[in-house]
Amino acid sequence: MQSRTVGVEALMQEIGLPAAGFHPQVIDDRPEHRSRTARPAGRRADVMGSLIGFLTAAVVTVACILGWAISYHPLQNVALSRLPRNLSQYWPVVIYGPWMAASLSVLRAALGGRKVANSWTIILVFAGIASALCIVDTPSTMPEAVVAGLPPVTAVVCLQQMVRQLLAARQVSQDDVRQAPSHRASR
Structure with a gap:
């Protein structure tokens, strides 16, 4: 996918609201531009949570x-x-x-x-x-x-x-x- 502009101004004008002061937001859907900073910490927490859940189930059993x-x-x-x-x-x-x-x-x-x-x-x-x-x-x-x-x-x-x-x-x-x-x- 390519970068695209969200048409906030066009939508605002279409429903009759003033679009002054609004700036379009650029959304980049390309995989190489997605944020990677939050995922590794979340992934580690998910793995640790799964491990603790497995150990709990084993202890309970x-x-x-x-x-x-x-x-x-x-x-x-x-x-x-x-x-x-x-x-x-x-x-x-x-x-x-x-x-x-x-x-x-x-x-x-x-x-x-x-x-x-x-x-x-x-x-x-x-x-x-x-x-x-x-x-x-x-x-x-x-x-x-x-x-x-x-x-x-x-x-x-x-x-x-x-x-x-x-x-x-x-x-x-x-x-x-x-x-x-x-x-x-x-x-």
């Missing part, structure tokens, strides 16, 4: 898997007193199934920029149930109760931090879109 693995047997032991052995091995899914579904709902809402209080309520209720049932299965010393009850809480806290990052990243990208100059408006 590991914390959730470890929390599930650590609390699986205490939950299964609680179910053994009431259920046959073949059913008790699947009983922890009754606790973690709704928790996982609500977690996915919260992540989807965060990507869409929405908040879902009902899903957070489900997550908190089932994490509380999992913690309480894990604590019931342990001896009554404080350190053992903390070790048993902390994994579901850790998973909730990690999930909440990931959602906060997703919402913050979404807000930044929306701000960037709003601040980006629109060349179409000047054509």
Whole structure:
């Protein structure tokens, strides 16, 4: 494309306004003349943001898997007193199934920029149930109760931090879109 003048004066005269004092703006659309100063810093921030987002997702995944693995047997032991052995091995899914579904709902809402209080309520209720049932299965010393009850809480806290990052990243990208100059408006 070639340089061109924006016809502000012609437009002003066409709608009946005085064009005195207005100077046409030159827009150069050639790639070699586009500004390159703001992009490298923005690109580095984008790469770092993506890296931090990936690391956060990895930490959340590991914390959730470890929390599930650590609390699986205490939950299964609680179910053994009431259920046959073949059913008790699947009983922890009754606790973690709704928790996982609500977690996915919260992540989807965060990507869409929405908040879902009902899903957070489900997550908190089932994490509380999992913690309480894990604590019931342990001896009554404080350190053992903390070790048993902390994994579901850790998973909730990690999930909440990931959602906060997703919402913050979404807000930044929306701000960037709003601040980006629109060349179409000047054509």
